[in-house]
Amino acid sequence: MIKVDSLEKSYAGKKVVEIPALEIKTGEMIGLVGNNGAGKTTFFRLLLDLIRADKGNIQSNDNDVSKSELWKRYTAAYLDEGFLIDYLTPEEYFYFTGKLNNKSKADVDDFLKSFDTFFDGSVLKSGKYIRELSKGNQFKVGIAACLLQRPELLILDEPFANLDPSSQMRLLKLLREMQSQHRMTILISSHDLNHVTDISTRILLMEKGRIIRDLHTTEDTLKELEEYFKI
Amino acid sequence: MIRLLLGHQLKAFWRSRNAGKSIAIQIFIGFITLYLLFSALALGFFLQKFIADMFPGEDPSVVFCGFILYYFAFDILVRFIMQDLPTLAIQPYLVHNIRRSQLISFLNVRSLFTILNLVPLLVFIPFTVRVIAPNVGLIPAIAFVIAILGLTFFNHFFILFIKRKSIINSWWYAGFFVLIAAFVAADYFQIFSLRAISSYVMGKMLVYPALAIIPVVMAIGAFWNNYRFLLKNLFLEDIMRKGKHRQGTEYSFLNRFGTIGELMAIDIKLLFRNKRARSILLMTVVFLFYGFIFYKQTYLDKGMWGILLVGGIFLTGLFVVNYGQFLFAWQSGHFDGMMAGNLDIRTYIKSKFVLFTSVCTAILFITSLYGLLDWRLLLVQLAGYLYNVGIHTVIAVYFATHSYKGIDISKKAAFNYQGIGASQWIYTLVIFLIPMIIYLPLSIIFNSWIAMIILSVLGLISLLLQDWWVDVLTKQFILRKHRILEGFREK
Numbered sequence: 001m002i003k004v005d006s007l008e009k010s011y012a013g014k015k016v017v018e019i020p021a022l023e024i025k026t027g028e029m030i031g032l033v034g035n036n037g038a039g040k041t042t043f044f045r046l047l048l049d050l051i052r053a054d055k056g057n058i059q060s061n062d063n064d065v066s067k068s069e070l071w072k073r074y075t076a077a078y079l080d081e082g083f084l085i086d087y088l089t090p091e092e093y094f095y096f097t098g099k100l101n102n103k104s105k106a107d108v109d110d111f112l113k114s115f116d117t118f119f120d121g122s123v124l125k126s127g128k129y130i131r132e133l134s135k136g137n138q139f140k141v142g143i144a145a146c147l148l149q150r151p152e153l154l155i156l157d158e159p160f161a162n163l164d165p166s167s168q169m170r171l172l173k174l175l176r177e178m179q180s181q182h183r184m185t186i187l188i189s190s191h192d193l194n195h196v197t198d199i200s201t202r203i204l205l206m207e208k209g210r211i212i213r214d215l216h217t218t219e220d221t222l223k224e225l226e227e228y229f230k231i
Numbered sequence: 232m233i234r235l236l237l238g239h240q241l242k243a244f245w246r247s248r249n250a251g252k253s254i255a256i257q258i259f260i261g262f263i264t265l266y267l268l269f270s271a272l273a274l275g276f277f278l279q280k281f282i283a284d285m286f287p288g289e290d291p292s293v294v295f296c297g298f299i300l301y302y303f304a305f306d307i308l309v310r311f312i313m314q315d316l317p318t319l320a321i322q323p324y325l326v327h328n329i330r331r332s333q334l335i336s337f338l339n340v341r342s343l344f345t346i347l348n349l350v351p352l353l354v355f356i357p358f359t360v361r362v363i364a365p366n367v368g369l370i371p372a373i374a375f376v377i378a379i380l381g382l383t384f385f386n387h388f389f390i391l392f393i394k395r396k397s398i399i400n401s402w403w404y405a406g407f408f409v410l411i412a413a414f415v416a417a418d419y420f421q422i423f424s425l426r427a428i429s430s431y432v433m434g435k436m437l438v439y440p441a442l443a444i445i446p447v448v449m450a451i452g453a454f455w456n457n458y459r460f461l462l463k464n465l466f467l468e469d470i471m472r473k474g475k476h477r478q479g480t481e482y483s484f485l486n487r488f489g490t491i492g493e494l495m496a497i498d499i500k501l502l503f504r505n506k507r508a509r510s511i512l513l514m515t516v517v518f519l520f521y522g523f524i525f526y527k528q529t530y531l532d533k534g535m536w537g538i539l540l541v542g543g544i545f546l547t548g549l550f551v552v553n554y555g556q557f558l559f560a561w562q563s564g565h566f567d568g569m570m571a572g573n574l575d576i577r578t579y580i581k582s583k584f585v586l587f588t589s590v591c592t593a594i595l596f597i598t599s600l601y602g603l604l605d606w607r608l609l610l611v612q613l614a615g616y617l618y619n620v621g622i623h624t625v626i627a628v629y630f631a632t633h634s635y636k637g638i639d640i641s642k643k644a645a646f647n648y649q650g651i652g653a654s655q656w657i658y659t660l661v662i663f664l665i666p667m668i669i670y671l672p673l674s675i676i677f678n679s680w681i682a683m684i685i686l687s688v689l690g691l692i693s694l695l696l697q698d699w700w701v702d703v704l705t706k707q708f709i710l711r712k713h714r715i716l717e718g719f720r721e722k
Contacts, residue, residue, distance in 0.1 A: 051713055051716070072573045082567035085497060085562075088479075088500060099493045100572055101573050128477055
């Protein structure tokens with residue numbers, strides 16, 4: 001699904017992403033881990049053509065993401081609040097996202113019903129614009145808007161960071177369901193080693209822009225990661 | 232303590248992102264500020280001459296006294312629009328070991344640093360020193376200056392109070408403007424004369440200097456009232472603002488435009504729900520009345536169609552100018568989302584054209600009422616309209632693809648230079664120059680009407696080529712997409 005070829009991106013002379021080669025297959029569930037500044041978000045932005053690579057390219061279904069817009073049809077992403085139209089109500093935002101993906105209002109309403117427990121009653125019909133919601137609820141809006149697109153490729157940047165423990169569990173469950181039902185390819189970055197090893201089939205460990213380890217998740221993976229992150 | 236906090240404010244001013252980034256704009260704002268202050272000072276020094284010229288034979292002191300309360304009444308209105316509420320400045324300090332009363336004093340002192348407090352002193356003191364002091368003596372002159380200081384500070388704290396109240400309850404907002412309107416109307420229809428009152432009150436002040444105590448007491452009262460209010464509401468203010476229940480809206484008439492309609496709905500909601508954008512709407516409505524200024528009977532009688540055409544372009548194109556100068560920057564807060572979403576760029580660009588064309592068309596219909604003044608104005612406005620939808624929109628989008636500065640749409644608009652760069656200045660210049668470059672030579676070679684028809688035809692041709700323009704501009708946009716995104720993210 002994704003093929004990265006000699007990708008490089010630097011800021012002020014410092015390489016922040018340097019990936020010679022990487023292949024991600026359809027249906028894989030990838031966990032991207034690494035300390036702050038390892039280049040996770042930058043890599044995601046490159047994947048979404050939000051920044052220009054200095055060298056190399058990323059192919060999504062054999063199309064260079066920076067040359068064609070085809071990837072947009074099957075990709076959904078939520079990196080930060082910059083993806084939310086904050087002066088809309090959550091419902092308006094969902095309908096808007098639905099419309100862009102050819103989903104009618106009824107489709108969206110239908111979909112949102114399955115999110116009732118995830119939203120925990122504080123997102124829908126809250127009488128607030130998205131900008132007035134708490135950070136955690138904004139995140140829920142962003143994630144739900146991604147999932148309602150039924151994407152083939154889902155990219156989430158630290159989805160667990162802003163969620164309360166129950167919501168984290170619910171999200172894990174949702175992601176698993178989506179993945180098994182729709183063979184979704186999922187890329188998430190996280191600082192939560194437990195969750196990320198729990199859910200991923202493959203872990204990429206980044207350090208200073210490079211992928212220094214590429215692990216297929218086994219029972220030992222968590223230990224190995226904890227070993228790496230130990231001071 | 233207050234000094235320390237003020238020191239932080241000074242740092243905040245010099246270290247703000249805007250300060251370092253665009254020195255040219257800082258210099259420009261500094262220049263404008265200096266110019267305003269200098270004008271105020273010059274007005275103060277030459278006031279005597281102005282009064283002598285405009286009110287020959289009258290006692291300048293009396294005229295001057297009649298003018299003072301007018302000034303302060305107007306000052307209230309200006310302050311209501313322009314004066315900042317530095318409330319947010321204390322947010323980081325709330326959790327620290329600083330007493331509430333100290334924070335409030337800091338807020339009050341901090342608020343005093345506005346150019347609006349300097350202007351009355353520059354205008355009134357020179358006159359007082361040059362004309363009033365020699366007439367009435369030193370003590371009354373000093374009392375007079377104290378009275379003016381009192382009025383200035385009264386206005387200052389009074390407006391802070393009113394603004395804070397109207398944030399919590401918007402009826403105060405409406406009430407304030409109704410009151411001002413009633414006041415202006417009463418003065419205009421001579422139910423009472425502010426000039427006579429001002430003349431009487433300030434005249435008395437010169438005779439009995441002790442009366443200067445009244446404005447001083449008023450100022451202290453306003454200060455105290457504001458202080459008390461803050462003490463009670465310091466923590467509530469931000470919470471109460473959020474109490475409003477938001478309702479989703481749907482513009483069903485946009486449904487048949489598909490994705491483009493959806494994007495337009497987003498733009499329309501942006502205009503209605505964000506502070507800086509709302510002022511664009513307000514301005515667009517206010518400027519609809521500018522026809523009464525542009526379309527003067529003398530221009531019509533003398534057949535000065537060039538000037539009238541500028542008016543026509545201005546009236547039908549003002550929304551495009553105002554919205555178009557920040558076109559993509561309005562969405563800088565969620566531009567990442569727009570670009571990563573399932574939305575091809577061509578559709579996005581096209582939606583901007585459809586928005587412009589729709590609004591211009593609506594404005595054309597509304598302003599066709601000016602046809603009642605003279606039917607030929609309809610032709611002038613039609614020419615302006617065709618230029619705007621055909622050519623102006625293309626220029627607006629083209630310049631927008633060169634604009635890399637994001638804006639915060641929740642901030643107020645007056646004197647807000649965030650996001651303004653060279654491309655905005657050039658853009659505004661270009662869109663008024665182009666029609667003149669087309670019109671003027673043609674109107675000299677042939678005549679005004681032929682020139683206007685040619686301008687209209689060019690606009691129409693360009694309008695018919697719109698889909699081609701969209702393709703061209705989409706390519707232009709893609710060339711600079713990453714730079715725009717980066718700039719918007721930096722905000």
